[in-house]
Amino acid sequence: MPPPVRRLVWIVVAAGALALASPAFAEDAGLTPVDPKSPNAEAINDTYWMLVGVGGVILLLVEGALIAFMFRYRRRRRPVDDEGPQIHGNTSLEVLWTVVPVLIVAFVVGFVFYKLPEVSDFSEEAIASPEDAALEIEVAGRQFYWEFRYPDGSVTYDTLVVPVGRNVDVRVTAPDHDVIHSWWVPALGGKIDAVPGDPNRTWFRADEEGVYDGSCGEFCGVQHSAMRMSVRAVAADEYEAELERFAGNGEEQFTAACAKCHNLEGPQLIGPTLRGNPTLADPRALGELVRNGRGAMPAVGRGWSDDQVRSLVEYTQRFAEGGG
Ligand code: HEC
Ligand SMILES: [Cu+2]
Structure with missing residues (x-):
């Protein structure tokens, strides 16, 4: 290799190593999604790993073949202007490289459509008795906090208290005078936009007690980055008491x-x-x-x-x- 090309190769390698080092040393290794704790988040996670798997196999095959061919068919001592064999058409190969990608795409699309209902709707059949009925929460994204309204009229700010194991029907919106925000609690499912005047709907069911962090997923103004929130999933018999602790709490409201x-x-x-x-x-x-x-x-x-x-x-x- 001539020296300028060699230098370029080293620069690319060094820059690549630096770029990959930062996510690798990030707190949670940075590259994989958080552990899903709700059925819809699990469906999203399954889809993610399916895509990583399919993409990974294709990457290895294509790059592997590329590198193998570079060695196998390198010039060696042949003159630069030596012509290779001229091949015209290969029907079975052409059919193969058309059919295989179509099958791969069909598999990916099929998988996503199979998982999609789990991501977007909770199953009403799972609701056996009135006590199991979904807890309906009105979520308002506002500059720069989250306002949660409960069926009993309670209001909490930036902290949503829910009973563990119960479907939560999340109605996401923003007041008419506000801007677009986006509800996003990664462990409990995907993002959904909070659009003024146009309510959206999502759901989750926390499988385990715990505090799940989320944030606004849509740039919404000067303090967007401070627009964090958390979902506290507590045991069903602690729910009322815990909600009371947060509802109408002036300190939480001010914060x-x-x-x-x-x-x-x-x-x-x-x-x-x-x-x-x-x-x-x-x-x-x-x-x-x-x-x-x-x-x-x-x-x-x-x-x-x-x-x-x-x-x-x-x-x-x-x-x-x-x-x-
Ligand atoms: C997006 C940022 C922001 C948020 C959120 C915010 N403020 Fe302010 N606040 C300001 C700014 C900027 C001023 C100065 C206003 C001006 O230009 O006169 C101010 C002024 C004030 C003042 C002084 C008014 C005066 O002239 O004496 C008070 C009191 C106040 N805010 C209370 C609050 C309270 C209470 C809340 C929460 C309910 C709140 N602010 C939320 C940005 C904010
Ligand atoms: Cu926001």
Whole structure:
């Protein structure tokens, strides 16, 4: 090889090694999906591994043949302008390389369509009694937090509490004045967009107790990266108590809806540091501010009920005086 080509080869090899090293050393090796903990996530995971398998076999065959042919048919001492044998047509080979890819594609498509219903709908037949009925949750993606409404009217922020082993019917939307977000809890299934005015629907059933992390999967503004959430799957008999712990909890509400832009103490984030601000103790002024926004502050609480403003003030009023 002439020296410039050799140098180029080394640069490509070194860059490739560096590029692969970062995912390899990432926390969870970076390349594989998280362990699925819900039937729909399992179906997605099965599809992923099927594609990795099919793609991997094709990669090995094609690259293996390429490398083998490079050695087998290299020039050796033949002159550069030596012509190889001229071959015209080979019917059985041509039929083979047409039929085999068609079969592979048919297999991939068939597999995906077989798994698809599991990803998108929960099976109503699995619901034997009213207690097994799906828990319907209204999810609103908002700048820059998640608001969860439960059948009993409870509201939680950035934390969704569910009983383990029960179907959860997730109705995902965003308020009309908001932007598009995307619901995404990898261990509990795929992404689904939260579109203003156009509700979407997905589901999950947590197989194990635990806390499953998720985040907004659609760039939605300045604090998009802070728009994280978690699903807490708890034993059925602890569900009520756990929901009560989070529902209407002003501290959770502040952390989700306000703290992404405001410190109570310390440096200014997107908005001013809030300790000592008298608005924090004034339900009318604070309600007015969060429902309408001001200047660069979006209307993070547009549509909030009086109860929601009250739970927030109950928590924030202690910071209005600079003490606390
Ligand atoms: C997306 C970022 C963001 C979020 C979320 C946010 N704010 Fe703000 N906030 C701001 C900005 C920016 C300002 C400065 C507004 C201006 O331009 O006057 C501000 C101003 C304020 C002020 C001071 C108003 C004044 O003039 O005294 C208060 C109080 C306040 N926010 C409370 C809250 C509360 C409570 C929440 C949660 C319900 C919240 N903010 C959520 C960005 C945000
Ligand atoms: Cu978002």
